[in-house]
Amino acid sequence: MKLPIVAYGDPVLRKxxxxxxxDYPNLKQLIDDMFETMYAARGVGLAAPQVGLPIxxxxxxxxxxxxxxxDGEGDPSLKDFKKVLINPIIxxxxGEKWGFSEGCLSIPDINEEVMRxxxxxxxxxxxxxxEQEVELTGLAARIVQHEYDHIEGKLFVDKLGPIKKAMIKGRLDAISKGMIRVGYKMRFPNLKNKKR
Structure with a gap:
């Protein structure tokens, strides 16, 4: 089942x-639903807070x-990089910090370079x-860091400098009010009882 993705501005994204x-109720179903939701939204990662669950x-x-x-820059090592991470700890x-243009399903249509x-x-x-423990590099490490931020109550836009933040503030406000068109179901914090 596709779940609505929580939009920027919802308090659950900051918890x-x-x-x-x-014993978490219906965990297997939740994991299946999260994968289905992520694929439908054409994402590569999805954290439980993004579907309204602070776990x-x-x-x-x-x-x-x-x-x-x-550019012919695909990374063949990511071909089978599919994982479920429960209670992760970094x-x-x-390694050296490097920049990459990140986006987020909870913050549609905003992509900015983030150093990690x-x-x-x-x-x-x-x-x-x-229990698993892995060392990841490159894009695999970045995706894990981005999703890990979600369960820590952080978002990629928090890593931007003050000028960039000021430049996108209006767009972030618009997202929280549902003033955006997306190709997947979303729940907007400042748009009561309405899903798009």
């Missing part, structure tokens, strides 16, 4: 999410980045509640 255990869970499928883009961020460390070590539980 530090809570850990969950294996430490996100899903990723970076395979779109495996294919060559116009152990270490390291090139490598991340993350510990998490997979969908079978088996």
């Amino acid at each position: 530090k999410a809570e850990e969950i255990d294996e 430490r869970l996100f899903v990723i499928d970076a395979s779109p980045f495996a294919e060559d883009d116009e 152990i270490e961020e390291k 460390p090139s490598t991340v070590v993350i510990n998490y539980l997979d969908e079978d509640f088996e």
Whole structure:
């Protein structure tokens, strides 16, 4: 089932999410719904707060980045990079910071260059509640860092400088009021009881 994606301005996107255990109600269904929602919105990652749930869970499928883009810059190592991360903890961020144009399904039509460390070590539980620890670099690390920010109550626009923030403020306000057209269901915080 496709879930509505929560838009910028909703308080759930600013909450530090809570850990969950294996008894979390309908967890398997939620994970399936999150993947379906992410694919329908043509995203590569989706965190539970983005569907209104303040829990430490996100899903990723970076395979779109495996294919060559116009510059022939696809990353074949991302071909099968599909993961469910439950209660993740970033152990270490390291390496040189590099810029990449990021977007977010909760902040449609805004893409800005964000600087992040090139490598991340993350510990998490997979969908079978088996503990995993991986070191990721490049786009895989960036996607994980972006989604991890969501469960910490942070957004990619928080990483922008004051001038950039001022330049997009009007567009962010418009998103929170539902004054935007998107190709997927959204829930807007300042548009009561109306879904688009």
